[in-house]
Amino acid sequence: MIETKKALLESLLDQAIVLANNTDSAQLVSFTKKIDEIDPLQFFEAAKDQGMNRTFWTSTADEFCLVGAGTVCHLIADENRFQETEKQWENLVSNALIHNPYQTPGTGLVALGGMRFDPKKDNTDLWKKFKNSEFRVPRLTLTKQKSAFYLTINTEVTKDDHTGQLAHQLRKTAGCFLGYTNSHPVAVRLKQKEEIAPEQWKGLVKQATDKINQNKAEKIVLAREMRLKLSKQPAITTVLKKLLTSQTNSYIFAFEHDDDCFVGATPERLVKLEQNQLLSTCLAGTAPRGKTTAEDKEISKTLLHDPKNRGEHDYVVQMIKNAIKHYCLDIQIPDKPVIYPLKNLQHLYTPVRATLKNGYSIFDIIKELHPTPALGGVPREASLTFIREYELLDRGWYGAPVGWLDSNQNGEFAVAIRSGLIQGDEASLFAGCGVVKDSDPEAEYEETLIKFAPMLSVLGG
Numbered sequence: 001m002i003e004t005k006k007a008l009l010e011s012l013l014d015q016a017i018v019l020a021n022n023t024d025s026a027q028l029v030s031f032t033k034k035i036d037e038i039d040p041l042q043f044f045e046a047a048k049d050q051g052m053n054r055t056f057w058t059s060t061a062d063e064f065c066l067v068g069a070g071t072v073c074h075l076i077a078d079e080n081r082f083q084e085t086e087k088q089w090e091n092l093v094s095n096a097l098i099h100n101p102y103q104t105p106g107t108g109l110v111a112l113g114g115m116r117f118d119p120k121k122d123n124t125d126l127w128k129k130f131k132n133s134e135f136r137v138p139r140l141t142l143t144k145q146k147s148a149f150y151l152t153i154n155t156e157v158t159k160d161d162h163t164g165q166l167a168h169q170l171r172k173t174a175g176c177f178l179g180y181t182n183s184h185p186v187a188v189r190l191k192q193k194e195e196i197a198p199e200q201w202k203g204l205v206k207q208a209t210d211k212i213n214q215n216k217a218e219k220i221v222l223a224r225e226m227r228l229k230l231s232k233q234p235a236i237t238t239v240l241k242k243l244l245t246s247q248t249n250s251y252i253f254a255f256e257h258d259d260d261c262f263v264g265a266t267p268e269r270l271v272k273l274e275q276n277q278l279l280s281t282c283l284a285g286t287a288p289r290g291k292t293t294a295e296d297k298e299i300s301k302t303l304l305h306d307p308k309n310r311g312e313h314d315y316v317v318q319m320i321k322n323a324i325k326h327y328c329l330d331i332q333i334p335d336k337p338v339i340y341p342l343k344n345l346q347h348l349y350t351p352v353r354a355t356l357k358n359g360y361s362i363f364d365i366i367k368e369l370h371p372t373p374a375l376g377g378v379p380r381e382a383s384l385t386f387i388r389e390y391e392l393l394d395r396g397w398y399g400a401p402v403g404w405l406d407s408n409q410n411g412e413f414a415v416a417i418r419s420g421l422i423q424g425d426e427a428s429l430f431a432g433c434g435v436v437k438d439s440d441p442e443a444e445y446e447e448t449l450i451k452f453a454p455m456l457s458v459l460g461g
């Protein structure tokens, strides 16, 4: 595949060795090439064969897909994680030797990652492999943009490296990915599922509405956990394949740490940036799908006019509008939501468009937006304090930004809901809902039950 550009790769490596010698430190090289069509899931599966941790992202089933294999470098941050990650990224990009002749967003040097919902909440064992904030630059990245495919090879070159040997090794590894074919292993059976403390959770919803009725908060999003035991360790490739076919209106993502893998199919965009064009999404307010078209339409109509759901939704719209105004121009937000249909349920949806002012980055926006009242509440601090103190689970990366960015001001982050942490032959699934003054614990419980469905169904439930 890279044969035609042989000289290009070699000359890049030559330059890198000189630089590594001058600086006496490893030199990051990033080399991108257009390739023939390839199945992203085969690429994902090939990485497993190579013993590499994998990262996966699609924005919709067909348009855009990123698959990362292995890690050439990490951006890890604790305190001030947004600024810190941005600083590390800028540093990494400015020191890298990049060959990427394409303007396509998501090609070239790309970092993929996510973070904990609440860095102030105590870490439990459940999420021990997941950092407060972690982005990885993969060893190999596959980018699919509509019908075009790109392969990026990233490597760290030292002064003692040999161009010919290194180029040979890189081509060999790339060949293992591009020529890979394997039928994905069969799916697993669900052996046992346990909803964690459902009655206590309903009590918590009541406690939250009491708090709201005492005017101490307006909206508090409460989540709960379901623990699964599976017949064997599922193939993440199969899980993704099923999510891709069943959840077509969603972002599908996976972030793997050995036997632990955080996977989900979320409909909720946090922010998308293409150069300076910004998109965000207000998504809150939920109803089930109807069994017939007529029933479905009826439910949509009710949802669109339901004051409780419109209230839940409007908190998100107001907050996002306010949060971005300092950073953006030409903010366009329709004054009424529309329906966003998913396989198992439907949401109220309001898109947000704006132009990012010069001098700001996607991290500035994420920092302002996370958590929106779709996952935290209103006011932010009061709701977070309540969640931190009383919620019965460690959210870990659930409900937090997950996504990617490239070295040309493009990137996209979703809110990691409809997700689960697969750990060997067990898994924890997470689902939450917005509690407002007229929330009924039983109805909120039912709402979370449907939100488990996307992940539950691909794990044999």
Ligand SMILES: C=C(O[C@@H]1C=C(C(=O)O)C=C[C@H]1O)C(=O)O
Pocket: 221, 223, 268, 283, 284, 285, 286, 312, 347, 374, 375, 417, 418, 430, 431, 432, 433, 434, 435, 451
């Ligand atoms: C918290 C979740 O979803 C959020 C809550 C919603 C609601 O309560 O109506 C709808 C969409 C999301 O903003 C989840 O799926 O876990």
Ligand SMILES: [Mg+2]
Pocket: 284, 285, 286, 312, 433, 434, 447
């Ligand atoms: Mg709701």
